[in-house]
Amino acid sequence: MLTPHPAVESVWELRAEGGSGPRVGVLGAIHGNEVGGLRALERLMTDAGAREAELAKGTLVLIHGNPRATAERRRYTAGGTDLNRLFDFGWVDRLAREAWTYEHHRAHALRSVLGDLDALLDLHSASQPTVPFAIAASTAEGIALGRATGCRVTHGWDGPGMLMDHVSIGHLVARGRPALSVECGQHQAPETSEHAWRILLRFLGALGVSRHPPETNAAPTYRLFGRVVKPTRHFELTKPFASFDVLAPGDVLGRGEGVTIAVEEEAHLLLPTPTAARGEDLVYLARREP
Numbered sequence: 001m002l003t004p005h006p007a008v009e010s011v012w013e014l015r016a017e018g019g020s021g022p023r024v025g026v027l028g029a030i031h032g033n034e035v036g037g038l039r040a041l042e043r044l045m046t047d048a049g050a051r052e053a054e055l056a057k058g059t060l061v062l063i064h065g066n067p068r069a070t071a072e073r074r075r076y077t078a079g080g081t082d083l084n085r086l087f088d089f090g091w092v093d094r095l096a097r098e099a100w101t102y103e104h105h106r107a108h109a110l111r112s113v114l115g116d117l118d119a120l121l122d123l124h125s126a127s128q129p130t131v132p133f134a135i136a137a138s139t140a141e142g143i144a145l146g147r148a149t150g151c152r153v154t155h156g157w158d159g160p161g162m163l164m165d166h167v168s169i170g171h172l173v174a175r176g177r178p179a180l181s182v183e184c185g186q187h188q189a190p191e192t193s194e195h196a197w198r199i200l201l202r203f204l205g206a207l208g209v210s211r212h213p214p215e216t217n218a219a220p221t222y223r224l225f226g227r228v229v230k231p232t233r234h235f236e237l238t239k240p241f242a243s244f245d246v247l248a249p250g251d252v253l254g255r256g257e258g259v260t261i262a263v264e265e266e267a268h269l270l271l272p273t274p275t276a277a278r279g280e281d282l283v284y285l286a287r288r289e290p
């Protein structure tokens with residue numbers, strides 16, 4: 001049965017018959033313009049989609065992450081901030097409430113929703129072309145869960161200076177609960193929403209809340225070793241890279257205003273973002289694991 005969340009807008013609950021079992025969150029469009037995951041949520045909320053998902057137990061908590069940014073067709077609202085960097089909640093005590101943007105209020109509203117979950121899948125898409133890949137906890141269980149979705153698996157996002165503490169799944173990963181973010185393809189690519197749907201069904205199957213078979217063929221895994229923040233305003237990547245493009249030792253990643261960045265070892269690129277502003281994440285570097 002589908003019901004709106006009693007307290008938080010743009011959140012719904014889809015309960016299996018009987019209703020007992022884990023609470024499994026599915027997040028779409030935490031970045032407003034990443035609508036592939038949102039289409040998967042909408043599909044779950046139709047009769048046919050719910051039938052296709054065949055819940056065996058538990059409750060799905062369906063969360064439209066940033067509805068206002070979706071209406072504005074932007075990553076985050078004009079004048080706002082990246083919602084998926086606010087989930088460490090350190091700012092609640094540091095930042096005066098008058099200075100909160102829409103995203104601060106939204107993160108605050110979602111705090112208890114995420115805190116109540118036993119598992120979470122956060123569906124994203126990327127500005128540049130990519131095959132789908134999972135962002136997993138660096139544990140055997142996290143990597144296995146990523147593989148069960150049929151995607152390439154990346155991990156190491158919880159290393160020093162990395163992002164895991166600030167993102168939606170960080171809260172669950174820190175507590176040892178199953179949680180994944182998945183990049184399902186490029187924002188507007190027609191196949192991205194279909195990828196999101198298949199990934200969602202396999203995720204539910206892997207958790208045992210639906211009867212969908214998880215993927216058993218092991219896709220390659222990658223461990224992050226670097227995060228490159230755009231160093232200067234006019235710094236540019238050497239070319240329009242896609243995720244999983246490979247640089248050889250010594251290859252130049254980008255340059256601008258007297259700064260040149262080259263890689264010292266073979267590097268697989270993840271989420272190159274040419275539109276990043278100075279100080280924002282430009283690209284991540286990973287090693288392919290044997």
Ligand SMILES: [Zn+2]
Pocket residue numbers: 030031034124125
């Ligand atoms: Zn995203």
